[in-house]
Amino acid sequence: MVYMTSNKIYTGLLIGFVVIVALVAGFFAFNNYIYNEKQAYTAADYKNAEYVIDGKRVRLVNGISEVAVADSASKITTRYFGNEVRKDLNDDGKEDVVFLLTQTTGGSGTFYYVVAALDTESGFSGSAGVLLGDRIAPQTTESGPGKSVIVNYVDRKPTDSFVVRPSIGKSLRLILDIPSMQFGEVAQDFEGEADPARMSLEMKTWVWVDALYNDERRVTPKKAEVFTITFKANGTFSATTDCNSLSGKYAREQGSITFDPIASTEMYCEGSQETVFADLIRNTSAFHFTSKGQLIFDLKFDSGNVTFR
Numbered sequence: 001m002v003y004m005t006s007n008k009i010y011t012g013l014l015i016g017f018v019v020i021v022a023l024v025a026g027f028f029a030f031n032n033y034i035y036n037e038k039q040a041y042t043a044a045d046y047k048n049a050e051y052v053i054d055g056k057r058v059r060l061v062n063g064i065s066e067v068a069v070a071d072s073a074s075k076i077t078t079r080y081f082g083n084e085v086r087k088d089l090n091d092d093g094k095e096d097v098v099f100l101l102t103q104t105t106g107g108s109g110t111f112y113y114v115v116a117a118l119d120t121e122s123g124f125s126g127s128a129g130v131l132l133g134d135r136i137a138p139q140t141t142e143s144g145p146g147k148s149v150i151v152n153y154v155d156r157k158p159t160d161s162f163v164v165r166p167s168i169g170k171s172l173r174l175i176l177d178i179p180s181m182q183f184g185e186v187a188q189d190f191e192g193e194a195d196p197a198r199m200s201l202e203m204k205t206w207v208w209v210d211a212l213y214n215d216e217r218r219v220t221p222k223k224a225e226v227f228t229i230t231f232k233a234n235g236t237f238s239a240t241t242d243c244n245s246l247s248g249k250y251a252r253e254q255g256s257i258t259f260d261p262i263a264s265t266e267m268y269c270e271g272s273q274e275t276v277f278a279d280l281i282r283n284t285s286a287f288h289f290t291s292k293g294q295l296i297f298d299l300k301f302d303s304g305n306v307t308f309r
Contacts, residue, residue, distance in 0.1 A: 046097050046117035047080050051126035053103060053113055074106025081112065082216065083141040085149055090178050094119040098149045100138055101129060109134045114151050114183065116176050127181040130174060137166040139296060139305055140212055148175045148186055154288055167255040169196045169290035196289035201231035206295050206308035211280055213304035219276060227277050229308065241277050243269035257287050280306050
């Protein structure tokens with residue numbers, strides 16, 4: 001009988017131990033799951049934050065807000081567009097996010113706004129938006145000097161109708177005022193300021209900086225300064241790469257440009273980006289200049305843009 005009692009005690013202890021181990025394992029597994037879910041949620045939380053657009057609060061849910069217009073079948077739709085740049089805007093050691101939103105109100109207009117989202121301990125806090133314009137052509141958003149960001153886009157002349165393709169390159173330099181969560185515009189006296197109306201293709205040899213696609217892929221030259229393009233007034237161009245040289249003819253009309261044909265020398269260079277560069281030129285459909293002194297190629301089908309300086 002003593003043996004049986006001891007055996008029962010042993011068995012009970014063993015079962016208890018197994019239950020405790022299972023509970024502990026379950027506790028850690030559950031916490032790990034919650035942690036991972038929180039991390040995944042936090043990483044995209046700026047698409048679920050609240051922003052102020054034209055004085056009205058707009059809360060995004062998965063990057064979209066739809067609000068019905070009273071006494072109308074129309075909706076005000078605010079949507080995440082992209083063109084993100086990440087930068088610590090308030091010196092807390094965390095990367096904040098600046099990006100573009102679009103808003104439609106039921107008419108033909110599509111209005112573009114710049115907003116910021118601060119990464120705080122309690123989640124992302126959204127700013128007031130800065131209106132860029134109606135049916136503009138966004139280009140890039142980049143980190144500027146100090147705490148500033150620079151938004152590059154293409155607009156129309158004040159006298160142009162909306163059927164005219166945007167052709168005037170603009171750059172807006174902004175700094176976020178943290179207490180008010182509003183952007184302030186910085187006068188464009190930063191290095192590289194230029195007058196796009198006085199710039200021309202033939203004014204200099206242009207050096208390739210990067211190519212930015214609409215799916216947010218960015219391609220940069222592995223060898224800086226070697227990819228260039230030079231235009232001549234007679235309708236011909238020449239280009240240098242990390243391997244061969246290119247040449248051919250170009251035709252332009254009111255901001256549109258085409259290249260045909262394009263010839264190349266035929267030396268083989270392993271790992272060369274020459275094909276990438278040549279394809280960018282072939283796929284260019286339009287160009288414009290920015291107030292930073294840049295030449296921008298717009299790729300066909302609005303698939304991206306190429307920057308030269």
